[in-house]
Amino acid sequence: MSSVAIQNDSKLNQLQTLLPEGMVVDAAWMERHGYSRQLRGQYVSAGWLEQPAGRVYWRPRGVLGWEAVVVSLQTLLDLPLVVGGRTALQVQGASHYLAQEMREVHLYGPVALPTWLAKLPLGVTFRHHNSDRLFRPGASPSSPLSADFEVHRQAGWSAESVKAVRQVTWGSWDLPMTLSTPERAFLELLDELPDRDTFHDADKLMEGLSNLSPRRLTHLLTECRSVKVKRLFFFFADRHQHAWAKHLRAADFDLGAGKRVLVRGGKLDRRYQITVPEDLDGLS
Numbered sequence: 001m002s003s004v005a006i007q008n009d010s011k012l013n014q015l016q017t018l019l020p021e022g023m024v025v026d027a028a029w030m031e032r033h034g035y036s037r038q039l040r041g042q043y044v045s046a047g048w049l050e051q052p053a054g055r056v057y058w059r060p061r062g063v064l065g066w067e068a069v070v071v072s073l074q075t076l077l078d079l080p081l082v083v084g085g086r087t088a089l090q091v092q093g094a095s096h097y098l099a100q101e102m103r104e105v106h107l108y109g110p111v112a113l114p115t116w117l118a119k120l121p122l123g124v125t126f127r128h129h130n131s132d133r134l135f136r137p138g139a140s141p142s143s144p145l146s147a148d149f150e151v152h153r154q155a156g157w158s159a160e161s162v163k164a165v166r167q168v169t170w171g172s173w174d175l176p177m178t179l180s181t182p183e184r185a186f187l188e189l190l191d192e193l194p195d196r197d198t199f200h201d202a203d204k205l206m207e208g209l210s211n212l213s214p215r216r217l218t219h220l221l222t223e224c225r226s227v228k229v230k231r232l233f234f235f236f237a238d239r240h241q242h243a244w245a246k247h248l249r250a251a252d253f254d255l256g257a258g259k260r261v262l263v264r265g266g267k268l269d270r271r272y273q274i275t276v277p278e279d280l281d282g283l284s
Contacts, residue, residue: 011034012048015033015059016059021059021060022058022171023076023175024057024058024072025072025077027056029076030057047060054116055116056119064120064121066102066105066122068171069117070083071170071171074178075176077114080111081107081113082165082179083106083107083108084131084180084184084185085106085108085180085189085191085192086104086197087104087106087107087179088181088184091177092168094205102124103125105125108134108188109128109130109131110130110131110137129188129191134225134226135224135225136225163181163216164180164183164216165178166178166181167179182212183217184220186206186209186233187220187221187229189202189205190202190229190232190236191226191228191229193228194262194263199276199277200280202232203236203239203280206236207240209242210242210244214245217244218248221233227254227255228260228262230250230255232274234248234250234272235271235272239280260274262276263275267280
């Protein structure tokens, strides 16, 4: 065997360790790990790699799905992105309150999404949200939770900040996906009202969220920068009166001043000074 063939065989063995089956990386990742364009082309020709989009490489296993892409972004590409909002609630079992089909994947973090995500043939749209706009910078982990909790706490995150996101395992290899807890995910979804989500979906979701953590909610509501989100949260909490709501007082949080017109022609909820749909029985 030629020295070139031996070197390439060694590089392929290394790639099989670095890039698990089913995962996705971009050309920049390949370059950083010593895989030239020529070598990548050889691997594609041999079927060891596939290219679902330009400058994107997939080590094939089954059908490429959005979950593998997100895990790849978080663990291999080290992007500080968390699955949040509606998507996080669906993953954690709220799908019976929402549309079953996953059409959008909501990702939260301080960095923009790679442009190649939009070119992947997945049948979903990735939506980016700047987490620092909704929560104070530093209120949420700034990188995925791929290491243990103690490491992140030593990096300066409070215990409650780390607990605002969690990991679930995905796929047959139990790869870690980092996502918002239901408490944080619901606040993220409220931020989408009324333009990209509906009051009625939020109401149905709150009806089923009977096991939220008041301690975690206290932390998140304190760090939340959106008056609209905080007022909406307490509006829906009042409607459903779950046991955890007894441990939270709206007066303990900054809800701002003045009215917020969220629904044109809607009914004014006088307690929280927001307009809501007529059929949600805003307080008169």
